[in-house]
Amino acid sequence: MPSLQVNFAGIKSPNPFWLASAPPTNSGYQIMKAFDAGWGGAVWKTLGVPIVNVSSRYGSVNYRDTRMMGFNNIELISDRPLKDNLREITEVKKRFPDHAVIASLMVQSRKEWHQIVQDVTNAGADGIELNFGCPHGMCERGMGSAVGQEPEVLKTIVGWVMEVATIPVITKLTPNITDITQPAIAAAEAGSDAISLINTIQSIVGVDIDDFVPYPKVGGLSTNGGYCGPAVKPIALNMLKNCAQHPGVNIPISGIGGIENWRDAVEFMLLGASTVQVCTAVMHYGFGIIREMVAGLENYMEEKGFASVEDFVGKAVPKVVHWEDLNLRYKVVASIDANKCIGCQLCYTACEDGAHQAIGLAVAPDRKPHIIEENCVGCNLCSLVCPVENCITMQRLDDGSATESWKQRTDANMIPTTFDDSRAGGLHHTLPDPGEALKVIKPKHYGIR
Amino acid sequence: MSEYQKPLSAEEYDINFSALKPLMSDTEAAMESARCLFCYDAPCVHACPTGIDIPLFIRQINSKNDTAAAKTIYESNVFGYACGKVCPTEELCEGACVYNHSDVKPIEIGRLQSFASQKSIANNKKHFHPLAPVGKKVAVVGAGPAGIACAAELRLHGISVDIFEAKENPSGLTVHGVAPYKISNEEVLAEMSYLENQYGFNIHYNTLINTHAEIKRLEAEYDTIFLGIGLWKSSELSLPGEELERVIGAIEFIEQLRSDKHHTNISGKVIVLGGGNTAMDVASECCRMGVDEVVLAYRRSRQEMGAYGFEYDLARAAGMRSIFNVMPLELIGDHAVSAVRFITTKTENGKVVPVPGTEFTDFCDWVIKATGQSRQDSLLDLIGIARNKAGNIITDENFQTSNARYYAAGDAVSGGQEVVNAVADGKKAAKAIILNLRQS
Incomplete structure (x- = not known):
């Protein structure tokens, strides 16, 4: 049986699944319930200064039949009295001594930071997370993402915290910045024990097209919120990769952003996260999803022969290189399995209208399209739109013996200089004349009135 | 012993005859429409005799535009609601759905179609506006699917239409001959009154056309006559004892x-x-x-x-x-x-x-x-319209009969098909009539 135990920058946890600082960690009641359900750790909803919230607070992006594919909130940090939260931290730790309780904090002055760090340490928290990410409301008061967007300010505040911190400190970063590694490096340089990312992305999730008010609505008006949920995962993964690859960061990373099942968690871990934090999925489905996550991770580790989480954290990091280092000689083309094809012709129309006109239609009544190999650039689009598992696959054409990257070409002064240069791309792709577009036979029901 | 108890009340009857394809809720329609693949040149469209742009209306339902979805449906098929309920969709659109080839349940096209159509019927949404009168008049005999479809198309082009119906209700077999668990009379009549209101044809009920004088009157008053007379009573078996009760x-x-x-x-x-x-x-x-x-x-x-x-x-x-x-x-x-x-x-x-x-x-x-239906031979004999061996009216590809003043479509021509076939052919006949009237 593989061990899911982690030691994240000195914070021990029975598994790498933590609840992110958010509504699910608003109270000791919720966190006890979560630990009882199987969560390994929880980052308490941010403690700090008194605030007032509005209603409503959340908005959602639904995609077709999927609700909350993207999620946005304009809620602020905890509005519960600090002393209540501190008392509950103690209570939770007493009942769950082996679980990780991390206090998320957000205050303004050096004095306030010193005081609150000592408060949560005395309450028994295992670690601290500095909320430099919240992109709404708090940033207008000079906190949250206002700090995360200014590496120098961030560095100063992390420094204040480190002056008094006796427990591990995690700096949570905002994605609302051009280069995520700059605040990450600043945090590392200031002595932060770890970083976590991403916080939510500034967003407007939608607009009511009848009354013209964006969501979520507060008395006929709205404001930009923080975006999260499955939709943000690719952005989070890229920022995680940037930090994991940067030699200046070199501290543990807790991955956050759209994680909803064991598979998402593994992807974050492969790209360098040694713990993962979850919020939206719990807000959608409750704490019970942890059963699927733990079982899935255990099964994965068993199948792959990983004894501990450290065995695979970061394994995908070296697999991400610059574009210029990719092999230009690697060549795949699409292949359609006619036995599996159900004749929807989505690959045809996707390639025809959206790509490289490399798929032809069959002669009616057969509806199984075919690949025009000389036009196929191996882009994957057809295989992505195909609704049948493993019907369209990408077949490798090169024998793997030759490797040549753009960088190698550049170094060897072999890059094309004109479009008709034989070394230029796209030379073998035949395109019809523009006017041919109007002669294509359309399905008979298109545009019929 | 039947699976069912004898219904003793209207409530029990409704339970025994509950709708096979009940109306979808907004939620069900949203979920079901999300599954549609939006196939290119979709086979469901080809399988529909009226050629409804099915992927389009399903996509419109999914983008919460039921009004546009209904318009897409009615553009091709004026019996949009009824066909969604009574069509043998398993054999037509849903039977052609590509999901069948991957052992996935096909999209419930019929129910989605009724869902969208119903919204427009309930709101009395007028999608189409007949052109100003062009000074032409057509008589339609029979207010069944073929006749109504023909009348609606004619009206769009500004042609005045009077429909003569022998019974006291419109829509022919849809009201009289379809299994009650497929569609209720109320549902059929609601769609008919919606169409009548939108297209503005006149229906004369309880008006059986079966005399020489009546035929002469129609021929004198109308430019063209369309026969959507369908079939008549159940066929005789010509067996001893057929006259017995029960x-x-x-x-x-x-x-x-x-x-x-x-x-x-x-x-x-x-x-x-x-x-x-x-x-x-x-x-x-x-x-x-x-x-x-x-x-x-x-x-x-x-x-x-x-x-x-x-x-x-x-x-x-x-x-x-x-x-x-x-x-x-x-x-x-x-x-x-x-x-x-x-x-x-x-x-x-x-x-x-x-x-x-x-x-x-x-x-x-x-x-x-249930061995077939007989034809209204006496009327056809009176007019003098050629029929084939099976007794069906012979028409050319434009649904024109051997008597050039008369067009025909529906069961009287086909010998008995689905509602949707009658709708498709009634509309095609109207297009031919329009062309013919323009040239004359």
Whole structure:
């Protein structure tokens, strides 16, 4: 049986699944319930200064039949009295001594930071997370993402915290910045024990097209919120990769952003996260999803022969290189399995209208399209739109013996200089004349009135 | 013993005859429409006789634009709601859905279609506006699917239309001859009144056209006459004992059931003669009326039945039992039928031949004849319209009959097809009429 135990920058946890600082960690009641359900750790909803919230607070992006594919909130940090939260931290730790309780904090002055760090340490928290990410409301008061967007300010505040911190400190970063590694490096340089990312992305999730008010609505008006949920995962993964690859960061990373099942968690871990934090999925489905996550991770580790989480954290990091280092000689083309094809012709129309006109239609009544190999650039689009598992696959054409990257070409002064240069791309792709577009036979029901 | 108890009240009747394709809720429509792949040149469109742009209207439902979805539907098929309910979608659009090839449940196109159409009917949303009068008049005989579809298309082009209907209600078999669990009278009539209001044709009810004088009047007053007369009563068997009580035609039984509901007089053991979709409907209906036993008797084999597989399954699930390769010789009884004498048959060179010496008698309380419908020959004879051997009106590809003043479509031409076929052909006939009137 593989061990899911982690030691994240000195914070021990029975598994790498933590609840992110958010509504699910608003109270000791919720966190006890979560630990009882199987969560390994929880980052308490941010403690700090008194605030007032509005209603409503959340908005959602639904995609077709999927609700909350993207999620946005304009809620602020905890509005519960600090002393209540501190008392509950103690209570939770007493009942769950082996679980990780991390206090998320957000205050303004050096004095306030010193005081609150000592408060949560005395309450028994295992670690601290500095909320430099919240992109709404708090940033207008000079906190949250206002700090995360200014590496120098961030560095100063992390420094204040480190002056008094006796427990591990995690700096949570905002994605609302051009280069995520700059605040990450600043945090590392200031002595932060770890970083976590991403916080939510500034967003407007939608607009009511009848009354013209964006969501979520507060008395006929709205404001930009923080975006999260499955939709943000690719952005989070890229920022995680940037930090994991940067030699200046070199501290543990807790991955956050759209994680909803064991598979998402593994992807974050492969790209360098040694713990993962979850919020939206719990807000959608409750704490019970942890059963699927733990079982899935255990099964994965068993199948792959990983004894501990450290065995695979970061394994995908070296697999991400610059574009210029990719092999230009690697060549795949699409292949359609006619036995599996159900004749929807989505690959045809996707390639025809959206790509490289490399798929032809069959002669009616057969509806199984075919690949025009000389036009196929191996882009994957057809295989992505195909609704049948493993019907369209990408077949490798090169024998793997030759490797040549753009960088190698550049170094060897072999890059094309004109479009008709034989070394230029796209030379073998035949395109019809523009006017041919109007002669294509359309399905008979298109545009019929 | 049937699967169903005899319904003693309107409520019990409604339970036994509950809708096969109930109206979707907004949630169900949102979920179901999300599954549509939006196939390129989708096979469902090709499978629809009226060529509705199905992927488009489903996409419109999914983007919460039910009004546009309904317009897409009605653009091709004025019986949008009814067809969603009564079409054999398993054989048409849904049967063509590519999901069938990957063992995934096909999209419930029929129910989505009724969902969107219903919204426009409920809001009385006018999608189309007839052109100003062009000074042409067409008489439509029969307010069934073919006639209404023809009338609607003619009206769009500014042609005045008077529809003459023998019965007191419009929509022909959709009101009178469709199984009640497929669509209710209220639903049919709501769509009809929506269409009448939108397209502005006049329907003259209880107006049977069957005299020389009436025909002459139509010919004098109208530029063109469209015959959407459908079929007539159930066919006669021409067997001894056919005049006995409790021997009834399928169409007449369904019509009675649709109006009398749980008061419909049917009980005991029912023998249904026939092997088509109407036979299945009638058998299923008798089961739902809680009769003791329903036996389908068909003169050919199960494989040779005209009924769709799903209709047969539906009737069987309701409690119907079948005997194949039997032919009725005689209906026996004093006043009312009490037995049918059959003979076993076999098929030789496609022809049914009785096997001598295999006669047997099966007792029963009712016999329902579902062996086809007869035609309104007297009217066609009066006008002088050519028919083929089967008795169907002969038309050219433009639905023009041997008498150039007359066009025809629907069951009277096809010999008996689905509502959707009549709608498709009625509209095509209208297009031909419009072209013809423009040239004249």
